[in-house]
Amino acid sequence: MILALLGFLSTVNPAAAAVALVRDRRTDRPRSVTAGTVGALLVLVALAAASEPVLDALDIGLGTYRLGAGIVIAMAGVRWLVAGPVAAVPEPEDDRRLAGFVAFPVLLTPGAVVLAVSVGAEHGAATAAWTAAVAVVLAGLALYVRRSLPHLLMNSLVRLLGAAATVVGVIVAVDGMRTL
Amino acid sequence: MTAGRRTRRALATWVLGAGVMRLTLWAPEVCPDLARSEARAAARAAAEWIVGNQDDDGRYLYDFHRERDESSDDYNLVRHAGVTMSLYQLVLGGEGQYLDEADRGLAWMLERTRDLGDGTVAFTDTDQAKLGASALLLVSLAHRRLATADPGHDRTMRGLAAFVVGQQRADGSMLDLYDLDAGRPVPDRTSVFATGEALWGLALVHEAFPHLGFDEPAWRILDHLATARDEDEGIVPPPWPDQWAAYSLAEMAEWGLQDRHVTYARRLAERFAMIARFDAQRGTWYGSLTHGPAPRGGGVGTWLEGLGALRMLALVDGRLADLRAPMAETLACAAGNLADRQVDAGPRVSAQEQGAWFYDDLTRMDDQQHAASGMLLAEPVLP
Numbered sequence: 001m002i003l004a005l006l007g008f009l010s011t012v013n014p015a016a017a018a019v020a021l022v023r024d025r026r027t028d029r030p031r032s033v034t035a036g037t038v039g040a041l042l043v044l045v046a047l048a049a050a051s052e053p054v055l056d057a058l059d060i061g062l063g064t065y066r067l068g069a070g071i072v073i074a075m076a077g078v079r080w081l082v083a084g085p086v087a088a089v090p091e092p093e094d095d096r097r098l099a100g101f102v103a104f105p106v107l108l109t110p111g112a113v114v115l116a117v118s119v120g121a122e123h124g125a126a127t128a129a130w131t132a133a134v135a136v137v138l139a140g141l142a143l144y145v146r147r148s149l150p151h152l153l154m155n156s157l158v159r160l161l162g163a164a165a166t167v168v169g170v171i172v173a174v175d176g177m178r179t180l
Numbered sequence: 181m182t183a184g185r186r187t188r189r190a191l192a193t194w195v196l197g198a199g200v201m202r203l204t205l206w207a208p209e210v211c212p213d214l215a216r217s218e219a220r221a222a223a224r225a226a227a228e229w230i231v232g233n234q235d236d237d238g239r240y241l242y243d244f245h246r247e248r249d250e251s252s253d254d255y256n257l258v259r260h261a262g263v264t265m266s267l268y269q270l271v272l273g274g275e276g277q278y279l280d281e282a283d284r285g286l287a288w289m290l291e292r293t294r295d296l297g298d299g300t301v302a303f304t305d306t307d308q309a310k311l312g313a314s315a316l317l318l319v320s321l322a323h324r325r326l327a328t329a330d331p332g333h334d335r336t337m338r339g340l341a342a343f344v345v346g347q348q349r350a351d352g353s354m355l356d357l358y359d360l361d362a363g364r365p366v367p368d369r370t371s372v373f374a375t376g377e378a379l380w381g382l383a384l385v386h387e388a389f390p391h392l393g394f395d396e397p398a399w400r401i402l403d404h405l406a407t408a409r410d411e412d413e414g415i416v417p418p419p420w421p422d423q424w425a426a427y428s429l430a431e432m433a434e435w436g437l438q439d440r441h442v443t444y445a446r447r448l449a450e451r452f453a454m455i456a457r458f459d460a461q462r463g464t465w466y467g468s469l470t471h472g473p474a475p476r477g478g479g480v481g482t483w484l485e486g487l488g489a490l491r492m493l494a495l496v497d498g499r500l501a502d503l504r505a506p507m508a509e510t511l512a513c514a515a516g517n518l519a520d521r522q523v524d525a526g527p528r529v530s531a532q533e534q535g536a537w538f539y540d541d542l543t544r545m546d547d548q549q550h551a552a553s554g555m556l557l558a559e560p561v562l563p
Contacts, residue, residue, distance in 0.1 A: 021183075058202075058206055059208035059209060060208060060209050060461075061209060064209060064461070067205060068204075068205035068206045071205060072201070086186070089182055089183045089186050090183070092184070097183065097184070098183075100187070101187060105187055105191075177417070177450070177454050180453045180510065
């Protein structure tokens with residue numbers, strides 16, 4: 001459960017969300033950010049709840065899935081660790097586009113999506129839901145209040161969470177190798 | 181860059197990444213259906229390859245290259261003993277028609293045993309005796325005894341067991357070779373194969389002669405395997421997928437295994453299962469490109485033996501109860517894949533091909549040995 005929480009925190013990476021949009025626009029659209037956050041969370045919870053059908057559709061066992069998921073998570077973590085955050089982009093003018101952008105690609109990262117299925121299959125949808133909720137809500141909040149967060153600190157935090165994601169990825173992959 | 185462009189780039193990366201994952205790590209695991217009767221038929225066909233190509237003196241056909249239509253002059257005593265052991269497993273499993281051929285294979289080995297003094301016996305045809313050869317001869321004799329209740333070779337069994345014990349070092353590890361001229365084991369040379377074979381031999385001997393104390397050296401080997409062998413031998417990732425150790429653990433299931441032994445058994449099961457799952461991913465049309473060619477029949481057979489033996493252990497040891505169902509599922513899957521790759525009978529299929537498993541057009545006697553033994557162990561989990 002701790003690993004699931006740490007996994008979502010590191011793969012959603014709230015620090016990366018905080019620096020995903022530029023700071024020079026004085027827009028204040030909490031509804032769009034909230035909609036994007038809730039949308040991302042719903043997708044993760046749905047994937048966790050549908051983990052068994054997802055594995056059946058892929059025709060692979062949980063061990064094989066977790067091995068691949070761990071590698072995806074670790075690769076995404078290494079990317080953050082080495083290259084830092086992706087360059088910030090201007091806020092989309094349209095409210096719905098902003099909500100969509102917040103959901104994807106900012107909050108629905110590859111690592112978070114593959115982790116949702118893994119946690120759902122191993123611990124159940126409820127655990128996946130609350131651990132993902134903590135990370136996604138924190139990330140949505142960080143994105144919304146980004147102007148008041150120290151930029152340099154956030155950039156460093158992106159790399160730190162990237163390192164955490166790398167470790168989580170390795171743990172998930174090794175666990176996958178050991179799953180019967 | 182705009183948000184829209186970044187979204188499109190992310191989407192493209194996702195699609196590409198998902199495709200790569202699907203082709204590689206998340207390729208489907210293909211598990212052909214296999215009925216219990218079909219597994220038995222596959223084991224029988226493998227045994228027919230062994231006995232159908234056996235010489236009158238008991239020697240087996242070592243290998244056969246179907247493209248070149250030839251077999252090599254190579255031979256290996258350890259593999260001869262393993263093939264004979266497998267035939268006795270079949271006899272024990274109800275295939276009594278192979279007893280004569282197994283006994284011929286046994287006679288070939290007994291002609292090559294050497295008395296080392298003090299009742300110690302080694303199986304060798306050179307001035308160096310391999311531990312694995314004597315250990316698997318011992319295992320063959322133990323299976324024959326179980327299948328026939330004939331005590332005629334009890335003395336040889338005890339002599340071979342004494343030889344095996346003589347190869348043991350203080351830390352429980354086993355030396356692989358014995359120098360007959362020098363009259364002592366060759367120092368510092370070990371084998372990842374022979375150690376497990378020695379353990380199984382001693383475990384079976386203790387079951388046959390419980391008063392002789394062969395359980396003590398057996399425990400020391402098992403401790404070594406469970407706690408030190410992988411590090412000593414530099415096995416990465418551990419543990420070495422040792423089906424001989426799995427057989428031994430199943431044999432020792434009622435001796436009172438310690439938690440460290442059960443942990444080792446669990447790690448072994450995980451290792452066999454991981455390899456078997458990877459092999460199942462070769463079942464797609466592109467599987468051989470992304471996962472390499474299918475391994476030797478003998479290789480897959482050892483996974484079946486390992487999983488089958490550990491499943492037997494899990495059935496009697498509650499600490500492994502959670503592994504029963506997943507091991508059965510993986511075992512059935514691997515057996516289905518192995519059976520799929522066996523050469524079926526046909527008008528143009530020679531006796532050297534029928535019932536065999538080929539890798540690069542070559543089959544070797546231990547391919548049929550391990551596959552036959554593995555199929556026997558997989559039977560209980562099949563419909």
